[in-house]
Each structure stands twice: as C-alpha cells, then as structure tokens.
Amino acid sequence: MRLAAYFLRTASPARTVARLVAPAPALRFAGGHAKSSRRSFSMHTPSKSARALAAATVAATVAATMTACVSQAVPAQATAAPISASATSAPEIPATPAGKQLGWLIDASSRAPIPEDELKKHFSASFLKGVPADQINQVLTGFKDMRLTKIVQSRETALVALVQAAGTAYEVVLSVDGAGLIGGLQFRPPAPKSWSELDKRLRKAATQTGFLAAEVKKNGDCRPLHTVAGDKVRPLGSMVKLYVLGAVAQRIKSGAFGWDTEITITPELKSLPSGQLQDRPDGSKVTVLEAAKLMISISDNTATDLLIHQVGRKTVERTIRAWGNPDKRNAPLLTTRELFVLKGADYPRHAKRYLSLSTAKKRDYLEKVVAKVPLDTIAAWDKPRELDTIEYFGSPSDICQAYARLAKMPDKHVNEAMSINDAGLGLPAKQWPTVWYKGGSEPGVHDQSFLARTSGGKTYVVTAMAVNPKAVLDDGALGLELTALARGAFTLSSSS
Structure with missing residues (x-):
C-alpha cells in the first residue's frame, strides 16, 4: 500500500469515464496525503521494444457500441x-x-x-x-x-x-x-483460448494464486467449472465490500432504513482515499444509495466506513458468516480507517498490541485507542505487511457465494451499484448485458472478481487472487493479465 494511491483502490467507472492510465482494480494504500482523493498517473517510459508498453492504454470515452477501456500502462514482460x-x-x-x-x-x-x-x-x-x-x-x-x-x-x-x-x-x-x-x-493482452493456457499464464502471474470460474445456478449454488486452489483462503482486500453491500441491502429489506436515508459525514467516520467522500465538508450528508454506489464503483473508503457504521460492525460479520465464509479473522471486522491505523500509524506498536488481544478485547481496543488516532499520523508502507493477520479473508469459492447471494436479491439498487464499473473487462454487451466487478489490492495482494450474465440468462462468476507475501506486485501488469484471464474464462465457461 504505497501512499501514492491510497488503499482500497478501484478503477474508475469504465463505462462512463476513461483516462490515459486509469487505475487497475485494487485495494491500495498510496497517495500523497490524506486529503488527496485522486491518484496521480504517469505512463511508463517505453523501451526500445514494443514490450515496454505491452497493454499500455490511451483511453477516452468509448463509443456506446463497445465496452469502454480502463487499464494501466505496464511493462510487457508479464502480460502479452x-x-x-x-x-x-x-x-x-x-x-x-x-x-x-x-x-x-x-x-x-x-x-x-x-x-x-x-x-x-x-x-x-x-x-x-x-x-x-x-x-x-x-x-x-x-x-x-x-x-x-x-x-x-x-x-x-x-x-x-x-x-x-x-x-x-x-x-x-x-x-x-x-x-x-x-x-x-x-x-x-489477448484472452486465453483454453483452460490450460489460462493455468500456464496464471502460474507466471504471481508466486501464490487462486482462481475460480463457476456457474451460479438458479438455486444460488456455485458450480465450479475451472479452479486453481479455489478453496484456499487469502487476503480479500476491497472485495470485502461485497459483504458490506449485502448487509446494507438486507437491513433495508428488513425496514431498518432506506436507500434514501441520509448519513452524516463526521470527522470520526472519514477514512483515507481512494474515494471522494473524505473531501466533503464535515456535517454534510450522503444517502445510503450514493454511498453504496461510491463504495463499489470507486471503492470509496469513507463510504464503506459510513455504511459499516450505519448497519453495525457485527451485522456485517453475521452476513459474512451466513454467506458461507467462516474465517474467524474477519471478526472484529475492521473499518478501512482502523486498518490504516493498525498498519500505518506507529507501526508495529498498535498492530502488535491489537493482535495480542482476544476478540472481545480487540473490539474494545478499536473503540478506545484506534479510533482516537489522527489520520495524519498514518505513514505509507511499500512492502507486504500483516497480510495473514490484519486484512479481510476469504477464498475464490467464498467470493462466488457472495456474488450468488447478491444476485438473488431482488433489489434493483444492488444491481445498480454493482454495474457501474466493469474494470474494462470488455465482454461483448449483446452477449453479456450484465457485468459486475469488485477488486482489491495492497502491497503483495492483487485480487479481481466479476459476475457476468449472458443474454440467455446464465450467470457466471470469475475470481482471481494473487499474493506475494515477500514483495510488492506489479499492479499494472498483473491487473491487465488477470483481467485478460477473466475475460477468457467467461468465454470458456459459457461454451463448456
């Protein structure tokens, strides 16, 4: 999580806004300072070979007849x-x-x-x-x-x-x-034409990888079509926001509040970018629906923390467990601000103290100590840190189940939030009219997940997870490669 693109970063809405070198889907902590809500982008200097810009993107608004392009300039060695x-x-x-x-x-x-x-x-x-x-x-x-x-x-x-x-x-x-x-x-990079090609490219992408392509059946079950360590639990990064959205939708269905309910943005609930809401004036209001859209489409961290506060931390934890993810490390569920503090403020003092406590005492520590740490005391880190202890956890199979649960919800606003950003997946719109996306990354972690539904009504989920616990991943090259693998996986899945 470099402080050049703050943590929990996701690409700009691919079908509405495009940029020269747009952010790869990510859960990232980087950026210049706490008040900056935008990541700065620069194109890599090309080498003498075309490989220096394999998959470099120059993107502006794409015609409606074609899926918009959003990606990052990358060194070629990892992709083409x-x-x-x-x-x-x-x-x-x-x-x-x-x-x-x-x-x-x-x-x-x-x-x-x-x-x-x-x-x-x-x-x-x-x-x-x-x-x-x-x-x-x-x-x-x-x-x-x-x-x-x-x-x-x-x-x-x-x-x-x-x-x-x-x-x-x-x-x-x-x-x-x-x-x-x-x-x-x-x-x-071109999409793979076979599962064997996909596996070969996945092995080259990172030292530790997980992958699942599955069909979501009418009853909500995920039927695996192709898997590589699909049940292996790894850091989720910003993909945890799928569960937050699910908890919000469930509480709305129960009548606790509505999509039009307004939430007040307070200093205590502000987090670091990515996002926009951290830059709004203290005391300003945002509806639950707007916060949900920002949380999913641009991975707005303040929006996420506002929604966790609205539904309650334990409500999101119950949703995670009820949706088939039993990993005990997800409780207490950290807000993004709390995660920043534990990993970036006076590290490793807060982290060590927090990890030494029982679950109940961890909750107390978050409320009495972590909540009082100012955002401007958080320092950047550019190496993998606490990936097995201070994160959000799940497997590709868990993520498929989360998508399946969201897809079964009749609430149109769930689809509305999930459909804003397809991360440049590039599936033909006529054959694939519905595409959802959520990704996540931090130093050493890069995850991508998609749901896509065919014009014939079949639903598929593809999740790719990459981890290197010892070194920072090349998010540009890796992001484009995982997106290409996912694009190929949808085609292979629909024809199987």
Missing part, C-alpha cells in the same frame, strides 16, 4: 502472449470509420513521433484533452512497426484487432465518435 511466426499476410482492414483509423494507427506506429497537428486530425478533442500528444507518441513508439494479423470484431464505429509488435500479440480496442475521430484506444 507470443504470436506464431506463421501469421504472415495481414487481413483486409474494414472499410468503416473505425477501420480507417486503425489503418492510420498502424501506419503512424512506423513513423512516430507524430506531429500534434496530425494527431488532431485523428483523435477527438475530448481524447486529446485527457491524453496529451507526447503520451500518445509514447505508445506509438512503444508499438513501433505494429502489424495487423486479425480483425476480431468489427462495427462501423468500433473494432477489436489483433496486432503483432516485436514478436508479441496484442489486442487493439478502438472506437470512434460521430465525426470518425478516435475516442477510445486500448492495447491489452
């Missing part, structure tokens, strides 16, 4: 897939507005840097406002002399193409606006 040398003849570029821009992009990659005046003829003004010309040229330089090998999908205003650069394959996701100018552009 080798392409066969047998692919020698390039396919015909579609005679569409999107195809025209793809042809220009391929040509431009051989003569970068491209003058700004020329870029203005091919990228929309809104794209260029968020993505400066020098950053576009970094990407083009990184993918020098790219070659088209396949058109994967093609519509008038959007396409997905497979290209080769420096002996490596990438998918290019491109869309244009009404004037035919590029409004969205992403380079990403």
Whole structure:
C-alpha cells in the first residue's frame, strides 16, 4: 500500500469515464496525503521494444457500441502472449470509420513521433484533452512497426484487432465518435483460448494464486467449472465490500432504513482515499444509495466506513458468516480507517498490541485507542505487511457465494451499484448485458472478481487472487493479465 494511491483502490467507472492510465482494480494504500482523493498517473517510459508498453492504454470515452477501456500502462514482460511466426499476410482492414483509423494507427506506429497537428486530425478533442500528444507518441513508439494479423470484431464505429509488435500479440480496442475521430484506444493482452493456457499464464502471474470460474445456478449454488486452489483462503482486500453491500441491502429489506436515508459525514467516520467522500465538508450528508454506489464503483473508503457504521460492525460479520465464509479473522471486522491505523500509524506498536488481544478485547481496543488516532499520523508502507493477520479473508469459492447471494436479491439498487464499473473487462454487451466487478489490492495482494450474465440468462462468476507475501506486485501488469484471464474464462465457461 504505497501512499501514492491510497488503499482500497478501484478503477474508475469504465463505462462512463476513461483516462490515459486509469487505475487497475485494487485495494491500495498510496497517495500523497490524506486529503488527496485522486491518484496521480504517469505512463511508463517505453523501451526500445514494443514490450515496454505491452497493454499500455490511451483511453477516452468509448463509443456506446463497445465496452469502454480502463487499464494501466505496464511493462510487457508479464502480460502479452507470443504470436506464431506463421501469421504472415495481414487481413483486409474494414472499410468503416473505425477501420480507417486503425489503418492510420498502424501506419503512424512506423513513423512516430507524430506531429500534434496530425494527431488532431485523428483523435477527438475530448481524447486529446485527457491524453496529451507526447503520451500518445509514447505508445506509438512503444508499438513501433505494429502489424495487423486479425480483425476480431468489427462495427462501423468500433473494432477489436489483433496486432503483432516485436514478436508479441496484442489486442487493439478502438472506437470512434460521430465525426470518425478516435475516442477510445486500448492495447491489452489477448484472452486465453483454453483452460490450460489460462493455468500456464496464471502460474507466471504471481508466486501464490487462486482462481475460480463457476456457474451460479438458479438455486444460488456455485458450480465450479475451472479452479486453481479455489478453496484456499487469502487476503480479500476491497472485495470485502461485497459483504458490506449485502448487509446494507438486507437491513433495508428488513425496514431498518432506506436507500434514501441520509448519513452524516463526521470527522470520526472519514477514512483515507481512494474515494471522494473524505473531501466533503464535515456535517454534510450522503444517502445510503450514493454511498453504496461510491463504495463499489470507486471503492470509496469513507463510504464503506459510513455504511459499516450505519448497519453495525457485527451485522456485517453475521452476513459474512451466513454467506458461507467462516474465517474467524474477519471478526472484529475492521473499518478501512482502523486498518490504516493498525498498519500505518506507529507501526508495529498498535498492530502488535491489537493482535495480542482476544476478540472481545480487540473490539474494545478499536473503540478506545484506534479510533482516537489522527489520520495524519498514518505513514505509507511499500512492502507486504500483516497480510495473514490484519486484512479481510476469504477464498475464490467464498467470493462466488457472495456474488450468488447478491444476485438473488431482488433489489434493483444492488444491481445498480454493482454495474457501474466493469474494470474494462470488455465482454461483448449483446452477449453479456450484465457485468459486475469488485477488486482489491495492497502491497503483495492483487485480487479481481466479476459476475457476468449472458443474454440467455446464465450467470457466471470469475475470481482471481494473487499474493506475494515477500514483495510488492506489479499492479499494472498483473491487473491487465488477470483481467485478460477473466475475460477468457467467461468465454470458456459459457461454451463448456
């Protein structure tokens, strides 16, 4: 959890806002200072090889016909897939507005840097406002002399193409606006074509991994289709917020309060970013629904703590147990602020004292000691810390059950909150009209989980968990790779 992107970080809503180098799904503690609610992003400096920017993203608002792109600039060594040398003849570029821009992009990659005046003829003004010309040229330089090998999908205003650069394959996701100018552009690793390929890539992704692809049956059971250590409990990070949302929805169903109930933002309930609510004035109000949307879509930590306070800590703990997750380390359930304090304030004094206590005395310590620690005393940490003791815990199977319980809830607001951000998964909207996402990370942890429902009504959940207890993970490269694996897993699951 580096203090350059505060803990419990999740990507911006992929279908509404896109950025140059948007945050990978994460539960992260990083960022400059406690009052900063936004993470700053910078593109990695490209190497001489196209591998330096494998899956680098330049994204602006993507046309409605195509899933928006949200991802991170990453070093190539962890993501892209080798392409066969047998692919020698390039396919015909579609005679569409999107195809025209793809042809220009391929040509431009051989003569970068491209003058700004020329870029203005091919990228929309809104794209260029968020993505400066020098950053576009970094990407083009990184993918020098790219070659088209396949058109994967093609519509008038959007396409997905497979290209080769420096002996490596990438998918290019491109869309244009009404004037035919590029409004969205992403380079990403291809999805795996088989379970064996998925397993091979997963093993390379991190030292410890867990994976589950499952169908959620009508009765709410998760039927595993493919699993790698699917029952192994690991740190959940921000995926714990699935349980918080479930507890909120259950309390609303019981009549305890409503989605329109207002919660007061007080100094004691403010946490650190990611999020927005920590920047609002003390005493201001937010509805339960807005807090729930922010908690899921941008992983707002203050929103999370407000909701835990609204329903009660023990209520969320009961939901976790009732939904099939028995890990005793989830009680007491920490608020995000409490977790920050234990891991970042006068470490390891508070952590050691807390861990030495019984559950009942831990609750007392949180209330009487931890709650009084000022946020500005929390220091950043950039190495894995207390991953087996001060975290939230569960397995890929547990997360599938959490999604299954949420999916059975008839409350439309649950779907509303879960559907805002798909983390750039990129499933075709016609075949997959419903996509939910929640991820989490901190130094040494990177998790992603998705639920997607087909147009025919079948529901699948894919969860990938990666842990390195000794070193920080490369969230950029790993995030894109896990997303690619999840995208492939949904396709493989639906065809099995």
